[in-house]
Amino acid sequence: MIPIRTTVIGSYPFPGWLEFASHNLDKFGAADIEEMIEDAVIAAIHDQVTAGLDVITDGEQTRLDFNLSFYGFINGIKNNETETRKFGPPAHDQRGKHNIVGELKAPDGLGAVREFLRLKKLAPAGPVLKASVPGPYTLSGRLLPNEKYKDRYAITEALLPIVRSELEALVAAGCTEITVDEPSMSCYAYKEDTKRFLDIFNRTVKPVVGKCNLSTHLCFGNFKGRPVGYRSIKPMLPDFLDMTVNEIHIEMANREFAEIELLKPFAEKMNVAVGIIDVKNYYIETVDDVVERINKCLKYVPAEKLSVAPDCGLSQTARWASRQKLINMVEGAKKVRNNL
Helix, strand or coil: CCCCEECCCCECCCCHHHHHHHCCHHHCCHHHHHHHHHHHHHHHHHHHHHHCCCEECCECCCCCCHHHCHHHHCEEEEEECCCCCCCCCCCHHHCCEEEEEEEEECCCCCCHHHHHHHHHHHCCCCCEEEEEEECHHHHHCCEECCCCCCCHHHHHHHHHHHHHHHHHHHHHCCCCEEEEECHHHHHHCCCCCHHHHHHHHHHHHHHHCCCCEEEEEECCCCECCECCCCCCCHHHCCHHHHCCCCEEEEECHHHCCCCHHHHHHHHCCCEEEEEEECCCCCCCCCHHHHHHHHHHHCCCCCHHHEEEEECCCCCCCCHHHHHHHHHHHHHHHHHHHHCC
């Protein structure tokens, strides 16, 4: 692995025109929507490649609404308009919920393979191309239990084979870099059974272990720039050290690098991608800030095992800020790398 590799989590802010279009999809035909999505992916690729990232994604520009998100590919669910708070300050209880009205199936997959193939078609040679897929526990969080699926864990178990099949399909399509996002596990590690989380995660990824550079992303929530979990790594230990991944990504910048010493036990078992860019703050980290933060990380993670990234996906951060934050992150990483 490149020492101090520069990467991202997955999402990137929509261009303003795409956000406008996403609220008016009924005015566009299928060909128009496909053209918009492709143009938006080209824009996301451009910003990431211009910044000089070693690893890029499609910016998750295709996930415009319910029908185009992962949930739109799952049979047996229906949008719920009554369970969410509509007004007041932003919080996670305003996120969409879905009723389960039948058996949970995804006969055509979750759409991630098509996203990856589009990225592969549009991206220039050079950067590693990454796909991000939510893990089953995180994916279950917006589905409401019913008589058949009595709690979140029952829903998770129903979604697990769907996610596992999607990971296998991504590998078959030639994807060499996959992140399985499980922020709900890190958010709720303080009150749930972390051994149960570990078992769910490892069963999900088992078929692709050793077949790609596999990672997971652990953060504390970022809906409208707001966290939702108890923001500590300690409850995750020691169980999360046994996740069968090549790399683990941990939010650090927004937490002012609290518990940075806990990166060390992770680095003894796997590569570590550290969130050194705060996606919740409109302060633009300078190159010197980045250098200082990387040098802090190097006290606990060897350069050859260290990647740097934003804390979370950038979908909740304005594009002008996201672009400059990535540029400065890459420049700072290169500075440190050149001085090794």
